[in-house]
């Protein structure tokens with residue numbers, strides 16, 4: 001008998017390790033990993049590149065350019081996971097910088113942008129066999145996902161993890177800057193009007209502050225097994 005194929009939605013605050021968990025689950029199950037945050041980051045990078053970010057303000061002229069933005073994921077066999085391709089250019093390195101992180105929550109609060117991306121994300125998951133992570137996946141993008149996980153971790157743990165990630169990629173930043181960015185994004189992401197970050201009623205809560213990667217994967221795989229049985 002062929003194995004049942006499901007969709008898995010992973011949501012949570014910034015830098016909780018959602019994407020690590022999502023990538024490892026996808027690899028283990030042979031599913032596709034989709035990093036929805038990368039898509040918001042891609043649009044933010046596009047806006048910055050085209051002079052559509054002025055100070056803290058996003059120029060809504062950006063909305064007239066959405067039909068010129070194509071976003072795809074290409075598998076990266078060296079690193080595992082996938083790279084974001086924006087209009088044919090691999091922008092993975094650029095979208096991970098703090099410069100993009102500083103404006104991405106403002107871009108993600110714009111309803112037209114959310115509509116544009118949510119439509120694409122739903123299409124990507126239509127055939128099932130997808131692990132998608134973000135902020136509104138269990139609530140808006142894939143409300144019918146068979147398994148929903150809400151990931152959280154203590155703020156100091158999250159700051160430390162993101163600081164190590166960014167400095168290992170060569171970003172010259174301080175821990176204080178990382179902490180301020182996480183706080184600002186969490187505030188904007190949880191208080192915006194359109195699809196704020198909330199835990200879906202039927203999601204499983206996973207606090208990984210005291211867990212290793214292996215432990216969190218093991219727990220998530222236990223939940224997957226329950227859904228597949």
Ligand code: DC
Nearest residue numbers: 036037040104105108134135136185
């Ligand atoms: O997961 P991330 O840190 O790469 O996400 C970047 C930003 O994009 C995050 O601060 C909020 C926004 N986002 C969102 O609003 N909805 C999603 N599904 C994914 C990300």
